[in-house]
Amino acid sequence: MKNAIERRVDRLAALWNDAASDPGMRLFCWRCDLDEQRLLGIFTELEHEEVAQTPGSFIRLVSPFSTLQGYASVLATELAAQYEAGREDLRKDGLFAAWQPPDRMEEESPGQHLLRVADSLRAAYADTVQLLVLCLEPGTIADDAAWRRWVESLVQAEIPARLRFMVVDPIDSPRLAGLETERPDRVRLIEPRLDMPAALDELARSEGEEGPAKTFRIHLVTLANAAGKGNTRLVEQAGANGLAVARAEGWADQEVVVLMSLAAARLGAADFDGAAKGYREAVAAARRAGEGGHPAAAKLELSAGMGLGSALLAESRWPEAARIYEACVPLASKADDGMMVLESWRMAAHCHEQARADREAWRCGEHALAAGEALPADQRRSSTLPWVGQTMLRLLARYDGDTPQAVQVRRRLDGLLGPDWERALTPGEAAA
Numbered sequence: 001m002k003n004a005i006e007r008r009v010d011r012l013a014a015l016w017n018d019a020a021s022d023p024g025m026r027l028f029c030w031r032c033d034l035d036e037q038r039l040l041g042i043f044t045e046l047e048h049e050e051v052a053q054t055p056g057s058f059i060r061l062v063s064p065f066s067t068l069q070g071y072a073s074v075l076a077t078e079l080a081a082q083y084e085a086g087r088e089d090l091r092k093d094g095l096f097a098a099w100q101p102p103d104r105m106e107e108e109s110p111g112q113h114l115l116r117v118a119d120s121l122r123a124a125y126a127d128t129v130q131l132l133v134l135c136l137e138p139g140t141i142a143d144d145a146a147w148r149r150w151v152e153s154l155v156q157a158e159i160p161a162r163l164r165f166m167v168v169d170p171i172d173s174p175r176l177a178g179l180e181t182e183r184p185d186r187v188r189l190i191e192p193r194l195d196m197p198a199a200l201d202e203l204a205r206s207e208g209e210e211g212p213a214k215t216f217r218i219h220l221v222t223l224a225n226a227a228g229k230g231n232t233r234l235v236e237q238a239g240a241n242g243l244a245v246a247r248a249e250g251w252a253d254q255e256v257v258v259l260m261s262l263a264a265a266r267l268g269a270a271d272f273d274g275a276a277k278g279y280r281e282a283v284a285a286a287r288r289a290g291e292g293g294h295p296a297a298a299k300l301e302l303s304a305g306m307g308l309g310s311a312l313l314a315e316s317r318w319p320e321a322a323r324i325y326e327a328c329v330p331l332a333s334k335a336d337d338g339m340m341v342l343e344s345w346r347m348a349a350h351c352h353e354q355a356r357a358d359r360e361a362w363r364c365g366e367h368a369l370a371a372g373e374a375l376p377a378d379q380r381r382s383s384t385l386p387w388v389g390q391t392m393l394r395l396l397a398r399y400d401g402d403t404p405q406a407v408q409v410r411r412r413l414d415g416l417l418g419p420d421w422e423r424a425l426t427p428g429e430a431a432a
Contacts, residue, residue, distance in 0.1 A: 004198075005039070008039060008192075008194045009039065009042065009043050009046065011192065011194065012039065012040060012043040012192060012194075013043065015190050015192060016028075016043075016056070016190075019188045019190055020056060020131065020164065022188065023161075024185055024186065025164070025186065025187070025188045026155065026159040026163075026164060026165060026186045026187075027151070027154065027155050027164075027165045027166075027167065027179075027186060027187045027188070028164065028165070028166045028167075028187075028188050028190060029166075029167050029168075029169050029176055029179060029180060029187060029188070029189050029190065030166065030167070030168045030169065030190045030191075030192065031168075031169045031170075031171050031174060031189060031190070031191045032168055032169070032170070032171055032191075032192060033170070033171050033172070034170075035194075035197075036171075036192050036194050037168050037170075039194065040168065040192070041060070041137070044058040044060055044133075044135050044166075045058075045060070056130070056131040056132070056133040056164065057122075057125075057128075057129045057130075057131065057132055057133065058133045058135055058166075059079065059082065059132070059133070059134055059135065060135045060137055061075050061078050061079065061082075061134055061135065061136055061137065062078075062137050062138065062139050063075060063077075063078045063138060063139070064138050064139045064140040064141070064142070065138040065140070065141045065142060065143075065146075065147050065150070066142045067142070067143075067146070068143075068146040068149060068150050069110070070110075071150055072109075072110035072111040072113070072114040073110040073113070073114070075114050075134070075136070076101070076104075076110070076113055076114045076117045079101070079114075079117060079118060079121065079134070080101040080117065083099060083101075083121065096124065096125065099120070099121060099124040101117045101120065101121070102116055102117060102120050111153065111154070111157055112157070115157060115158070115159060115160060115163065118132060118134060118160075118163055119132075119160040119162070119163050122160075122162055122163060129162075130162065131162055131163070131164055132162065132163050132164070133164045133165070133166055134163070134164070134165050134166070135165075135166045135167075136165060136166065136167050137167075137168060139382070141175070144175045147175055148175055148176055148179075151167065151176060151179065152179065152182075155179070155183050155186050155187055156183075171191075197224070197225040197228055197229075201218075201221050201222070201225060212245055212248070212249050215245055216242055216245040216246060216249075216251075216254065219238050219239075219241045219242035219245065219258075220238075220242050220257070220258065220261065222234065222238040222241075223235055223238035223239050223242060223258070223261050223262070223265065224261065226238055226265075227261075227264070227265035227268060227269075230269065232265075232266075232269055232271075235262065235265045235266075235269075236262070239258055239259075239261065239262040239265075242254075242258040242261075243255060243258050243259070246258055252285065252288060252289035252292055252294055253289055253294055253296060253297075253300060255285045255289075256282050256285045256286050256289065256300045256303075256304060259278055259279075259281045259282035259285055259304070260278070260279065260282045260303065260304055260307055262278045263275045263276075263277075263278030263279045263281075263282060263307055263308075263311065264307065266278055267307075267310065267311055267314065272311055272314050272315040273315075275307075275311040275314075276308060276311040276312060276315075279304055279305075279307040279308035279311055280308060282300075282303075282304035282307070282308075283301055283304045283305055283308060285300075285304075286300040286301035286304050287301060298331050298334040298335045299331075299335045299337070301331050302328055302331040302332055302335055302337070302340060305324055305325075305327060305328040305331060306325075306328055306340075306343075306344070306347075308324050309321050309324040309325045309328070309347060309351075312324060313347075313351065316354070318351045318352070318354040318355035319351070319352075319355050319357070321347075321351040322348045322351035322352045322355065322357070322360070322364075325344050325345075325347040325348035325351060326344070326345075326348045326364065328340070328344040329341055329344045329345060329348075329367075332344050338371065338374055338375050338379065339375065339379060339383060341371045341374075342368055342371040342372050342375065342383055342384065342385065342388075343383075343384060345364050345365070345367040345368035345371055345388075346364075346365075346368045346384055346387060346388050346391070348364040349361045349362075349364035349365040349368055349388070349391050349392075350387075350391060352364060353391055353394070353395065358395055358398065361391065361395055362392065362395055365388055365391055365392045365395070366392075368385075368388040369385075369388055369389075369392070369409075369412060369413075369416075372385040372388065372416055373412075373416060380416055380417060381417065385413065385416060385417055385421070386413070386417065386421050386422060388413075389409060389410070389412075389413040389421065389422075390422075392409050393406055393409055393410070396409070
């Protein structure tokens with residue numbers, strides 16, 4: 001008998017098969033909440049790995065959407081790079097592995113080239129791939145209006161007969177609302193309505209043997225579901241029950257998890273003082289775990305500290321938040337997490353800037369840049385370094401005579417991220 005999650009994956013497959021049976025459709029827009037979006041990602045990964053319930057072959061493309069003009073070229077590059085990364089595995093499996101992406105022709109637009117590259121890949125595997133589905137999942141979308149215009153232009157393009165596109169639109173703030181009524185001949189809206197809180201609750205209650213571990217898991221899922229529904233009374237009750245189990249069993253790490261979940265729920269309910277209190281308790285619990293020799297204590301304390309910083313930031317308690325973020329730096333270093341070293345310094349710089357403590361903001365910004373320089377190149381490209389540069393240039397812009405320093409900062413960022421690093425910033429945020 002399939003569990004609650006497996007049944008919902010089957011539902012996604014059924015919804016897809018029904019929608020994709022219309023040969024005229026070219027774009028499938030899934031309107032999902034965050035939990036449904038995560039499960040949809042699992043579904044597409046399973047299909048990609050050939051545990052297939054559908055005739056489509058799915059490829060996920062996650063490059064950020066920065067500009068209307070450059071996105072198609074970015075996608076074509078990512079698609080080719082994904083194939084190159086898997087070429088050796090194809091060879092080992094005895095499969096065709098000689099596909100090469102076609103070059104862009106002189107008269108061809110970036111969008112036309114993307115379609116030709118994708119269809120060329122599909123044609124190379126025509127014996128086994130009935131439909132090639134490109135799942136566009138940009139990690140960030142810098143401009144909602146530009147994203148919609150790009151998707152609208154995609155719908156209007158001459159998409160080859162065996163090529164499909166898939167996007168996810170957040171149910172609470174849809175960017176593509178009404179697109180399916182504007183182009184009903186090309187766009188299909190799919191609303192899965194999976195009731196993921198019920199699925200997680202069922203899974204927690206049905207999986208595993210009776211005992212403290214199962215009881216704890218039920219309390220934690222109850223807490224998360226209650227937070228999603230805004231039921232603060234049940235949040236606190238489930239949190240107290242979970243803490244009682246964790247403390248009785250001596251599960252120091254799980255005590256931190258419950259305290260952080262409570263704090264996050266309070267923060268979501270705009271109970272900023274309660275959230276800060278919960279995160280401080282989580283920090284203290286993580287330190288106790290460290291004293292007991294728990295190997296993940298530094299990471300737990302780091303997570304709790306970053307949460308505390310966010311709670312203080314939400315109340316505009318800038319100096320306190322800056323101190324907390326700076327205190328997270330040694331924890332990130334101890335956990336060997338270079339990305340979080342950068343993020344701790346960046347957030348400290350941001351909070352100092354908001355507090356008008358410009359010297360302190362500049363100091364933390366310099367540390368953030370140094371942390372970025374220590375990251376591998378692939379991690380730098382997905383980091384928050386552009387926002388570090390933005391902060392530092394904004395600080396310099398407050399004073400006369402600092403143009404040479406601004407040039408130096410730009411050169412450092414150009415060297416780390418390339419000359420177009422400011423495109424990662426949302427419109428209006430790019431440093432002057």
